[in-house]
Amino acid sequence: MPLDSMGPVYASWAKRFNSDLVSASALGTTLVVIDSYDIAVELLEKRAAKYSSRPVSVMACELMGWDCIFAFLPYSDAWRDRRKLFRFLLDLNETPDEFYGLVRHMVGGLAISLAYGLPIQRRHDPLHMVDAIPALKHIPAWCPGGGSKRFANANKWMSGAFRAEPYEKADKSFWHRGPNGRASEVAKGRDLEVILDTACTIFATSADTSTNSILSFIFALATHPEYRRKIHAELDSVLADRSGTLRLPTLEDRESLPFLMAAVMESQRWAPVIPIGIPHRTTEDDVFEGYSIPKGTAQARSMLNNEKVFGPDPYSYNPERFIRPNATGKGVEINPSVRHPNTIAFGFGRRSCPGSHLAQSTLWLTAACLLTLYEFETPASEKANYVGPDGSIDKERWDAGFVCHPRPFKCEFKVRSPQAAALLAELGIEM
Numbered sequence: 001m002p003l004d005s006m007g008p009v010y011a012s013w014a015k016r017f018n019s020d021l022v023s024a025s026a027l028g029t030t031l032v033v034i035d036s037y038d039i040a041v042e043l044l045e046k047r048a049a050k051y052s053s054r055p056v057s058v059m060a061c062e063l064m065g066w067d068c069i070f071a072f073l074p075y076s077d078a079w080r081d082r083r084k085l086f087r088f089l090l091d092l093n094e095t096p097d098e099f100y101g102l103v104r105h106m107v108g109g110l111a112i113s114l115a116y117g118l119p120i121q122r123r124h125d126p127l128h129m130v131d132a133i134p135a136l137k138h139i140p141a142w143c144p145g146g147g148s149k150r151f152a153n154a155n156k157w158m159s160g161a162f163r164a165e166p167y168e169k170a171d172k173s174f175w176h177r178g179p180n181g182r183a184s185e186v187a188k189g190r191d192l193e194v195i196l197d198t199a200c201t202i203f204a205t206s207a208d209t210s211t212n213s214i215l216s217f218i219f220a221l222a223t224h225p226e227y228r229r230k231i232h233a234e235l236d237s238v239l240a241d242r243s244g245t246l247r248l249p250t251l252e253d254r255e256s257l258p259f260l261m262a263a264v265m266e267s268q269r270w271a272p273v274i275p276i277g278i279p280h281r282t283t284e285d286d287v288f289e290g291y292s293i294p295k296g297t298a299q300a301r302s303m304l305n306n307e308k309v310f311g312p313d314p315y316s317y318n319p320e321r322f323i324r325p326n327a328t329g330k331g332v333e334i335n336p337s338v339r340h341p342n343t344i345a346f347g348f349g350r351r352s353c354p355g356s357h358l359a360q361s362t363l364w365l366t367a368a369c370l371l372t373l374y375e376f377e378t379p380a381s382e383k384a385n386y387v388g389p390d391g392s393i394d395k396e397r398w399d400a401g402f403v404c405h406p407r408p409f410k411c412e413f414k415v416r417s418p419q420a421a422a423l424l425a426e427l428g429i430e431m
């Protein structure tokens with residue numbers, strides 16, 4: 001059973017056995033790999049009452065102390081309570097180089113503000129946890145045992161620090177947030193454990209995932225300058241006024257920037273942040289098209305690199321797979337007949353990602369602002385380390401555990417035009 005690069009391995013099983021449903025057993029646990037969107041919907045959504053628990057991970061929960069993150073809890077009242085409070089907190093807010101650290105800091109700060117209502121300073125925040133995002137990638141996705149106890153102990157302090165330290169600092173913000181005291185009413189009626197777990201879950205689940213999705217996007221465009229140039233032209237046509245003065249993009253611009261949207265969609269597909277999803281676990285025996293799926297079976301997915309869904313060369317970065325000429329024939333638009341990767345990337349049914357809208361907005365807005373202001377590219381001397389002669393990315397470049405991200409890569413940023421420099425100056429950012 002692979003513990004690394006699971007997405008591509010599971011996809012290769014589906015291909016080898018020519019089946020959208022492949023089962024494997026190890027250490028007394030059965031795992032079913034689903035390689036079809038329709039089957040995932042049928043089992044994980046339509047039969048959600050049976051398919052919404054999680055495999056018990058001794059390593060993650062008991063040894064590392066991550067059971068405070070409700071993403072790993074079985075389907076239970078404890079999970080329901082935390083998930084309800086999570087929704088409330090989101091609604092309330094509505095809304096190895098330097099750049100690695102900056103992306104981490106930005107996303108970590110957003111997560112802390114959401115979870116605890118604390119403002120985050122630009123860098124070197126006294127709330128140092130922002131820069132020490134929990135290493136979700138180390139958590140074995142479904143394996144009930146496994147992993148070293150020494151490693152687990154070394155990580156256990158993190159869940160304590162993530163849970164207790166910021167809460168103490170934010171305590172007041174729960175009781176005083178909002179002019180009508182809505183937060184106070186909701187928070188006061190709940191057990192402190194639920195509040196601590198929910199806030200810590202927001203931070204733990206959003207920071208690592210969003211950071212990695214942004215880093216993958218930067219990596220994709222740093223190694224594919226031809227697409228970056230197309231996006232720059234598109235941004236200029238939408239964001240510059242007649243005199244050439246640029247403005248920053250907003251979420252309302254999404255539809256007017258189809259190529260940028262396709263580039264974002266393709267980076268989510270090409271480098272899935274959670275390549276096999278977080279496995280679900282059945283709580284009752286089931287039968288699907290003659291196959292028996294016993295109680296306790298874990299299900300993982302591997303569909304984002306599926307060529308039946310997304311077309312040929314699924315391991316190549318190619319935003320064009322999502323676009324088609326528009327009605328005027330002069331521009332392009334998103335092709336609605338190709339599946340949107342978000343319908344897979346954020347999971348299925350009752351356990352699907354409750355932060356998906358926030359994650360999508362964060363990724364799109366970061367991508368749009370970065371490209372409006374900067375050019376970035378891997379230095380020519382480094383390129384051969386990342387990209388093969390056929391344009392494909394070396395698989396060794398990915399740290400492909402449970403949560404996937406590009407390994408540290410070199411990337412040079414420069415302000416892309418005098419108009420971009422003027423916009424930065426207007427924003428008060430000194431160059």
Ligand code: HEM
Pocket residue numbers: 070071072083086201202205206207209210213273274277278279280345346347348349350351352353354355356358359
């Ligand atoms: C690119 C970013 C992200 C990706 C790709 C992602 C993906 C996922 C996936 C695949 C799952 C498992 C779904 C399933 O079991 O069917 C999940 C669960 C979860 N996600 Fe996300 N996520 C992202 C960002 C976020 C953010 C920003 C937040 C919080 C603000 C968040 C909060 C959660 C939580 C709490 C769960 C557990 C849900 C449960 O077990 O009930 N995620 N996410």
